[in-house]
Amino acid sequence: MSLFPMDRLSDAASDHALRSPLLDSLTDAQRAAVCHIEGPLLILAGPGSGKTRVVTHRVAWMLASGIPARQILALTFTNKAADEMRGRLERLAPRQAVWMGTFHRFCARMLRSYAELVGLRENFSIYDTDDSRKILQIALDEEGIDLTHTSPDAIAQAISWAKNNLVTADRYEPRRGHAIGGIVEKVYPTYQKLMLRSSAVDFDDLLVHVAILLKENPEVRRQLDERYRYIMVDEYQDTNLAQYTIVRALSIDHPNLAVTGDPDQSIYGWRGANLSNILEFEKDYPKVKVVRLEQNYRSTKSILHIADQLIRHNIRRKEKDLFTDNPQGNRVRLATFPTQRDEAETIAEEIAHEVRTGKRRPRDFAIFYRTNALSRQIEHALREQVIPYQIVNGLEFYQRKEIKDVLAYLQLVNNPRSDAALLRIINTPTRGIGKSTIAKIQEVARDRAIPLLDAARMAGTISGLAKKSAVAVAKFVAMLDLIGTKATAPVEELVGYVLTETGYREVLENSEAEEDHERLANLEELLTAASEFDLRNPGGAGLEQFLEDSSLVADTDAFESDSDKVTMMTLHAAKGLEFPAVYIVACEEGLLPHERSRRDEEKLEEERRLLFVGITRAMQDLTLTWAQYRMFRGQQAPAVASSFLMELPRHEMELIGGNMGRGSAPRYLAWDEESQLSPEDDDLEFPPREQDALIDAPMYDDVNQLEPEEMQTRKAKESKTFSSGIVTAADLLAGKSPSGGISPYAFKHGMMVQHPEYGPGQIVALSGNGAKRVANVRFMEGGEERKFVIVHSKLTPLTE
Numbered sequence: 001m002s003l004f005p006m007d008r009l010s011d012a013a014s015d016h017a018l019r020s021p022l023l024d025s026l027t028d029a030q031r032a033a034v035c036h037i038e039g040p041l042l043i044l045a046g047p048g049s050g051k052t053r054v055v056t057h058r059v060a061w062m063l064a065s066g067i068p069a070r071q072i073l074a075l076t077f078t079n080k081a082a083d084e085m086r087g088r089l090e091r092l093a094p095r096q097a098v099w100m101g102t103f104h105r106f107c108a109r110m111l112r113s114y115a116e117l118v119g120l121r122e123n124f125s126i127y128d129t130d131d132s133r134k135i136l137q138i139a140l141d142e143e144g145i146d147l148t149h150t151s152p153d154a155i156a157q158a159i160s161w162a163k164n165n166l167v168t169a170d171r172y173e174p175r176r177g178h179a180i181g182g183i184v185e186k187v188y189p190t191y192q193k194l195m196l197r198s199s200a201v202d203f204d205d206l207l208v209h210v211a212i213l214l215k216e217n218p219e220v221r222r223q224l225d226e227r228y229r230y231i232m233v234d235e236y237q238d239t240n241l242a243q244y245t246i247v248r249a250l251s252i253d254h255p256n257l258a259v260t261g262d263p264d265q266s267i268y269g270w271r272g273a274n275l276s277n278i279l280e281f282e283k284d285y286p287k288v289k290v291v292r293l294e295q296n297y298r299s300t301k302s303i304l305h306i307a308d309q310l311i312r313h314n315i316r317r318k319e320k321d322l323f324t325d326n327p328q329g330n331r332v333r334l335a336t337f338p339t340q341r342d343e344a345e346t347i348a349e350e351i352a353h354e355v356r357t358g359k360r361r362p363r364d365f366a367i368f369y370r371t372n373a374l375s376r377q378i379e380h381a382l383r384e385q386v387i388p389y390q391i392v393n394g395l396e397f398y399q400r401k402e403i404k405d406v407l408a409y410l411q412l413v414n415n416p417r418s419d420a421a422l423l424r425i426i427n428t429p430t431r432g433i434g435k436s437t438i439a440k441i442q443e444v445a446r447d448r449a450i451p452l453l454d455a456a457r458m459a460g461t462i463s464g465l466a467k468k469s470a471v472a473v474a475k476f477v478a479m480l481d482l483i484g485t486k487a488t489a490p491v492e493e494l495v496g497y498v499l500t501e502t503g504y505r506e507v508l509e510n511s512e513a514e515e516d517h518e519r520l521a522n523l524e525e526l527l528t529a530a531s532e533f534d535l536r537n538p539g540g541a542g543l544e545q546f547l548e549d550s551s552l553v554a555d556t557d558a559f560e561s562d563s564d565k566v567t568m569m570t571l572h573a574a575k576g577l578e579f580p581a582v583y584i585v586a587c588e589e590g591l592l593p594h595e596r597s598r599r600d601e602e603k604l605e606e607e608r609r610l611l612f613v614g615i616t617r618a619m620q621d622l623t624l625t626w627a628q629y630r631m632f633r634g635q636q637a638p639a640v641a642s643s644f645l646m647e648l649p650r651h652e653m654e655l656i657g658g659n660m661g662r663g664s665a666p667r668y669l670a671w672d673e674e675s676q677l678s679p680e681d682d683d684l685e686f687p688p689r690e691q692d693a694l695i696d697a698p699m700y701d702d703v704n705q706l707e708p709e710e711m712q713t714r715k716a717k718e719s720k721t722f723s724s725g726i727v728t729a730a731d732l733l734a735g736k737s738p739s740g741g742i743s744p745y746a747f748k749h750g751m752m753v754q755h756p757e758y759g760p761g762q763i764v765a766l767s768g769n770g771a772k773r774v775a776n777v778r779f780m781e782g783g784e785e786r787k788f789v790i791v792h793s794k795l796t797p798l799t800e
């Protein structure tokens with residue numbers, strides 16, 4: 001590319017900078033950041049201000065300045081972000097081998113070179129959550145721990161938390177009062193031991209191993225610091241201690257570290273991200289140049305204003321001003337729906353309408369939600385409208401059973417020590433190796449501290465093992481060895497071989513079941529993925545890389561930015577992206593903010609940032625929605641509008657009940673004028689956040705997990721339930737429940753209440769969720785205590 005003649009750059013860089021077309025499209029502040037190459041740099045700025053754009057341009061600028069591509073490292077939070085950056089860079093400076101990718105990918109790559117230094121083999125496996133849970137279970141069994149009061153998930157999370165904070169197994173000390181600490185203390189070292197024995201790592205290990213590697217091997221650290229002289233980290237606000245340590249270790253001799261971040265968009269605290277990493281950057285690197293970007297290029301004034309009003313409610317933040325020269329745009333919409341079904345169907349109809357009238361294309365739309373389970377109903381509605389959509393959750397494909405099975409065979413070929421892989425397929429497809437046989441093999445492995453496959457090889461000599469079983473195991477081992485002979489074949493060939501040799505394909509082909517046909521189709525898709533991989537890696541012997549790629553598919557990877565489809569994703573996955581029209585659904589208490597944050601102000605602030613991230617993805621149109629009833633564990637439960645909605649300047653928004661207008665006809669309820677709040681209603685008090693009674697809002701993670709038949713009955717129930725109590729949006733926003741009473745969450749412990757028959761009393765206990773929320777009231781007269789299901793009761797509060 002001849003845009004930036006190198007010889008003119010060195011001395012008169014800034015002069016040249018003003019003339020380079022590469023820099024033309026940047027503001028002064030952005031240009032200052034792009035051209036600051038030597039020394040630490042902190043780009044601190046709000047959403048849509050061009051941080052990511054600066055990183056990309058900066059890479060192009062460095063290349064133009066003569067810095068070799070191999071010295072540049074750009075770390076992103078998601079593969080998607082890296083892909084996008086690569087795409088942008090390709091346009092600015094084609095065919096340059098700059099390393100761009102996620103921390104996890106970078107660490108996987110480092111570990112391949114230095115595996116032995118951390119006790120792994122070069123061909124180590126990367127276990128996904130499923131596989132690591134299997135190992136955790138073995139560790140629990142080995143330690144003889146029976147989980148009664150906690151779950152493997154909770155233990156796994158505690159271990160993950162420790163790892164992200166670089167607390168290794170030998171240094172783990174349970175916190176006082178931490179209920180599961182004692183279990184973690186026992187099981188964490190065993191889990192690690194088993195992982196090493198399998199020559200496997202979990203996602204967190206990738207980071208921890210590299211952080212420790214750099215800490216304990218000064219020479220390696222020095223070499224890598226030398227190699228990666230220019231490092232950039234986008235979304236730095238979401239780095240955890242392990243990531244921080246890695247970046248820091250690589251920027252000591254060459255402190256050319258540029259990070260971008262927005263503390264208001266820090267949304268991974270629950271995973272150990274540490275906001276102080278960005279806030280203390282200036283302390284770590286006293287000579288840092290700080291660049292602030294204040295202009296937003298993404299959103300309309302309306303959208304930006306709403307975002308700003310929301311985030312102001314966070315106390316733990318530095319205030320910053322963001323402005324935009326973009327037009328005012330449409331008002332942000334706040335829509336209330338009777339049920340989740342209405343919500344889904346109306347959104348789908350509206351999108352269909354805009355697509356059919358040629359106003360927008362499917363890819364202009366994005367729908368965000370707090371948890372994945374919320375997507376099902378919307379998917380259904382979009383399918384009904386024949387609108388193409390993609391769910392951005394790459395795990396989906398690689399999490400499918402048949403895919404994981406076949407990958408497990410490949411994993412064993414690549415790393416015969418992989419116990420999780422062996423356990424997965426030793427009897428899949430069924431080949432007469434039962435549970436007790438597997439248990440015996442496990443016993444031998446444990447006693448001799450050897451991998452399961454090695455124990456399986458000894459089947460003939462294992463005492464107490466029936467001859468038939470021993471033969472089955474021997475056959476299995478022989479088959480694996482046979483597949484192993486193809487290890488260096490192109491991956492597509494190897495996959496095909498596995499499908500035939502194991503009988504996997506045959507079993508599915510002979511099956512009448514529809515789902516087995518679907519499985520076959522998925523395996524065809526895997527073959528396609530393998531052949532594409534082979535094309536990209538013509539050298540062959542790419543099995544290890546293929547496995548690495550498929551296990552590092554994070555949930556934002558499946559995003560196809562070029563395809564013309566509506567995008568559906570969680571708010572977490574939406575980070576860094578932008579769309580012309582955005583819907584954020586299910587803005588309800590218990591969901592957003594999530595139930596988990598209910599008693600923790602810091603977590604609540606993180607939830608608010610999450611909504612802030614969602615809002616600031618929108619370029620032109622933004623709609624926030626909630627439904628008065630949502631299905632929860634098969635029951636329609638009354639929902640309560642998110643307290644965050646109450647923090648928005650509703651008089652500046654378009655408030656809609658049920659029907660969202662814009663061309664589509666009202667479908668469900670004739671919401672009248674009343675349902676729209678007027679500016680004076682702004683002082684309506686919706687259940688104050690701090691109150692205790694705002695608890696127990698249901699968790700919706702398992703909403704929509706129902707079987708189709710069940711769905712039918714539920715739907716019938718749903719419409720029945722709903723018709724029994726319709727209230728206006730205004731009522732609901734005011735905190736009134738569908739029964740016409742006050743929201744069950746407006747009652748708190750100790751509150752004085754009035755009952756028409758029993759007179760005044762005090763709430764002495766509260767329990768249950770939503771429609772089943774119960775208050776125990778002790779009445780003044782006679783001191784009698786009575787229980788009430790709040791939504792059906794005639795209780796009214798006497799005190800606020």
Ligand SMILES: Nc1ncnc2c1ncn2[C@@H]1O[C@H](COP(=O)(O)OP(=O)(O)OP(=O)(O)O)[C@@H](O)[C@H]1O
Pocket residue numbers: 025026027030045046047048049050051052053054262265296297298575576577578616
């Ligand atoms: N100087 C500019 N001129 C024109 N468009 C710009 C400029 N700077 C940024 N943009 C555009 O604004 C949008 C937002 O930029 P970008 O994604 O880099 O912001 P960001 O700060 O990384 O946002 P986020 O915090 O959400 O990740 C992009 O479409 C980008 O191309």
Ligand SMILES: [Mg+2]
Pocket residue numbers: 051052053234576
């Ligand atoms: Mg960005």
